Amino acid sequence: MRVLFVSSEIYPFAKTGGLADVSYSLPKALSQVGVQVSTVMPLYKCVNTEKHRIKPTGESVEVEIGAGKFTFELYRCGNQVTHYFLKNDRLFGREFLYGTPYGDYPDNDVRFGSFCWAVAQLVKRGSLRCDVIHTNDWQAALIPVLAKEKLKLPVKTLQTIHNIAYQGIFPKEAIERLSLGWELFHMEALEFWGKVNFLKGGIVFGDAVNTVSPTYAKEITTPEFGYGLDGVLRKYSYKLFGILNGIDYDVWNPETDPHLYVNYTEASVKRKEENKELFLEETGLKGKEKPLFVFIGRFAKQKGVDLILRASARLAQMPANFAILGFGDEAYNEAFQKLNELENFFVKVAFDEPLSRKMYGSADFLLMPSLYEPCGLNQMIAMRYGTLVVARKTGGLADTVVDISEPGGYGILFEPFTPEAFTEAVERGVKLYWNSRERFYSLRRAVMELDFSWNASALKYTRLYENLLEGKLN
Numbered sequence: 001m002r003v004l005f006v007s008s009e010i011y012p013f014a015k016t017g018g019l020a021d022v023s024y025s026l027p028k029a030l031s032q033v034g035v036q037v038s039t040v041m042p043l044y045k046c047v048n049t050e051k052h053r054i055k056p057t058g059e060s061v062e063v064e065i066g067a068g069k070f071t072f073e074l075y076r077c078g079n080q081v082t083h084y085f086l087k088n089d090r091l092f093g094r095e096f097l098y099g100t101p102y103g104d105y106p107d108n109d110v111r112f113g114s115f116c117w118a119v120a121q122l123v124k125r126g127s128l129r130c131d132v133i134h135t136n137d138w139q140a141a142l143i144p145v146l147a148k149e150k151l152k153l154p155v156k157t158l159q160t161i162h163n164i165a166y167q168g169i170f171p172k173e174a175i176e177r178l179s180l181g182w183e184l185f186h187m188e189a190l191e192f193w194g195k196v197n198f199l200k201g202g203i204v205f206g207d208a209v210n211t212v213s214p215t216y217a218k219e220i221t222t223p224e225f226g227y228g229l230d231g232v233l234r235k236y237s238y239k240l241f242g243i244l245n246g247i248d249y250d251v252w253n254p255e256t257d258p259h260l261y262v263n264y265t266e267a268s269v270k271r272k273e274e275n276k277e278l279f280l281e282e283t284g285l286k287g288k289e290k291p292l293f294v295f296i297g298r299f300a301k302q303k304g305v306d307l308i309l310r311a312s313a314r315l316a317q318m319p320a321n322f323a324i325l326g327f328g329d330e331a332y333n334e335a336f337q338k339l340n341e342l343e344n345f346f347v348k349v350a351f352d353e354p355l356s357r358k359m360y361g362s363a364d365f366l367l368m369p370s371l372y373e374p375c376g377l378n379q380m381i382a383m384r385y386g387t388l389v390v391a392r393k394t395g396g397l398a399d400t401v402v403d404i405s406e407p408g409g410y411g412i413l414f415e416p417f418t419p420e421a422f423t424e425a426v427e428r429g430v431k432l433y434w435n436s437r438e439r440f441y442s443l444r445r446a447v448m449e450l451d452f453s454w455n456a457s458a459l460k461y462t463r464l465y466e467n468l469l470e471g472k473l474n
Helices: 018-032 108-125 142-150 198-205 214-219 230-235 269-283 305-315 330-341 353-362 378-384 395-400 419-435 437-448 455-470
Strands: 002-006 036-042 055-065 068-077 082-087 132-136 156-161 169-171 195-197 208-211 240-242 292-299 321-328 345-349 365-368 388-392 412-414
Touching: 002 018, 002 108, 018 036, 018 132, 018 455, 036 108, 055 108, 068 108, 082 108, 108 142, 108 198, 132 142, 132 455, 142 156, 142 198, 156 198, 156 455, 195 198, 198 230, 208 214, 208 455, 214 240, 214 395, 269 292, 269 321, 269 353, 269 437, 292 305, 292 330, 292 353, 305 321, 305 330, 305 419, 321 330, 321 353, 330 345, 353 378, 365 378, 365 419, 378 388, 378 395, 378 437, 388 395, 388 419, 388 437, 412 419, 419 437
Parallel strands: 002 036, 002 132, 036 082, 132 156, 156 208, 208 240, 292 321, 292 365, 321 345, 365 388, 388 412
Antiparallel strands: 055 068, 068 082, 169 195
């Protein structure tokens, strides 16, 4: 079984978020269970071709659409998993992947639409051989449309939704710019409130659709979480599945992580305290006896950062320290920067992976007060590093964190999206740390023993691919 995994970003070549991590670790896990998998992504300016030994194959493909003629050169690297790249400097030789800090690139429909055309044409030609094309998010979602309606490819397609809030919505003129044909501009195809919706195309024309946790698969069929596509997803619910993401235990391993101050295992988890002391020393926070809460992520409404900001005055009075690492819209950046004025807060407004790993290795608790969370990887990484999770009960967080009030529970959950409910959850963490230290350390060991690797999920994807090829979805 040959699978072509199409993503707009793949670690370690290019990364803006969790999509890149999944697009690296899932194909790796699939190859380990016997799937012949290859990946393909745009060759951005930021990709270090020398470091990753990315070489031209000598092949190219020409995409001629309404917006113009674009030639893509095919590059490749890799062994266990073959990674392909499509190079067109006019479209992808830019400083950023999707847009500048001031907004998206206005021609993203042409950039990713022509990328989809190039991939589909290479599959038709036989240069990219596969039985299943696994497309990810809106940037690749035109491929199922092209496969079924334009090029009649003899393959099956699976469209994965990593975050339904991002759909790739463009003016209706994109139909002409991408030579899709006006016959596809209607409510049962690409049309969405008078515009073109890439992700809708992947949902409608994909042979199957999945998202990244079972709970999120249910949530996105509701008006509250569906972002306008809930009706479409209810219509196609027979081909909608939820498969939980995992993390790569080779990449996320406190025993070998080179960025930690001190490495440790489940057996030597007490050394986590040494990491905490050195982190406090580096950041200027006082009080190694206090619990350390951390937040790592985008400063975006989705991540619940408004709750942190609104609760900050109360958090500042708690016998605890708070470390925050993230970056987002300028208004959020400025608001979080001001929290550095609070004695028990350390804030760094940046994307800093080495520091984030130090935080996972040093923290007692991770904060994830998300408004919604399709799956979430941070909570799995945190628990791998022996850090308990304080999270809102939504999406993948509901599937991976069990509240300590439940039998076998190992985290702290809250439901109402209010600063009061969030503050109460943090207070529960503070009380657990100060009043039940023995239980706290027991839970720390317990979360390190949980299995959030890709092993089980890779087998579920394999079965889904097999069912697609056999023509039976169940």
